[in-house]
Amino acid sequence: MNGRDTVIRVAIVDDDEFVRSSLATILSAQSDIEVCATGSDGAEAAALFSEFAPDVLLMDIQMPGTNGLAAARGILAGHPDAKVVFLTTFSDDEYIVEALRMGARGYLIKQEVANIAPAVRSVVAGQSVLGGEVIGRVDTLMRAEAGEKSGSDAEDADGDVAKTRREAAKAHGLSDREYEIIELIAQGFDNKMIAAELFIGEGTVRNHVSAILQKLDLKNRTQLAVYYYRDLSKADA
Incomplete structure (x- = not known):
């Protein structure tokens, strides 16, 4: 077989x-x-x-x-x-x-x-x-969902979600830099784009991604995107 x-x-x-x-x-x-x-x-x-x-x-x-x-x-x-x-x-x-x-x-x-x-x-x-192309669309959909609220309500909702995700990432042993990289991966950025966005080398990005996957016991970037949008959105993560 x-x-x-x-x-x-x-x-x-x-x-x-x-x-x-x-x-x-x-x-x-x-x-x-x-x-x-x-x-x-x-x-x-x-x-x-x-x-x-x-x-x-x-x-x-x-x-x-x-x-x-x-x-x-x-x-x-x-x-x-x-x-x-x-x-x-x-x-x-x-x-x-x-x-x-x-x-x-x-x-x-x-x-x-x-x-x-x-x-x-x-x-x-x-x-x-x-x-x-689903990975690259998830961030757009999340933002569109938040956009259904208006004015300060939408801003507060975005801020609360961002705070929850960042705190959950820290609880999982991730640094602020590692969280930033996961966030960009979830938005569909490749290593070259992440390097340009964060003003670091592509080799450094690769090293960070490898370390993140090891810390979270994940296999690939797809799982990282799912982790960002599903697991890091839970208040009790």
């Missing part, structure tokens, strides 16, 4: 029959992945999860009846370790922040079909996954 010891059991929930069957065909072609169940709405997702206990639940967000977000909340409330990965389109990107905050393990773009099987493996290995 391509050197992999276990088969990953995946459930697919999407109201579009063509999408369901296409994903099932693509994933079933992988020697280490088995599609154990498929469903068409959030209510089915909850029932399928209880019955089959898949290793990964791939689920659309916009579905008739119970949508994916509502279904995920219910599943995660009863099974906090459930590996829920949302499959969606760019038109759904207003849901990215909510998906990450509720504890989803990933947010993938349906059009990026080639990335789905590798993403499933990464999630089972304990990583969080974000598709394509």
Whole structure:
């Protein structure tokens, strides 16, 4: 089995029959992945999860009846370790922040079909996954969410979030410089851009990133972005 010891059991929930069957065909072609169940709405997702206990639940967000977000909340409330990965389109990107905050393990773009099987493996290995340009869009979406408030209220909200994140980072053993680098990574900056922004060398940035990953026991920049927007936003972090 391509050197992999276990088969990953995946459930697919999407109201579009063509999408369901296409994903099932693509994933079933992988020697280490088995599609154990498929469903068409959030209510089915909850029932399928209880019955089959898949290793990964791939689920659309916009579905008739119970949508994916509502279904995920219910599943995660009863099974906090459930590996829920949302499959969606760019038109759904207003849901990215909510998906990450509720504890989803990933947010993938349906059009990026080639990335789905590798993403499933990464999630089972304990990583969080974000598709394509999602990382760079999260900061914009967070700011847009804060922008719904006006005047001093918005400024106060931004300040409170920034303070919470910085304090949480310190509690996790991160320095102010390391926090700044995580913040820029979450905004989609690469090492060259971070170096220019902070007036330090690219080698120094690489060293900082390696140290941060080691401190937080994370694997990559995607996980750092998720850590910034999900974990550092919690007041009790």
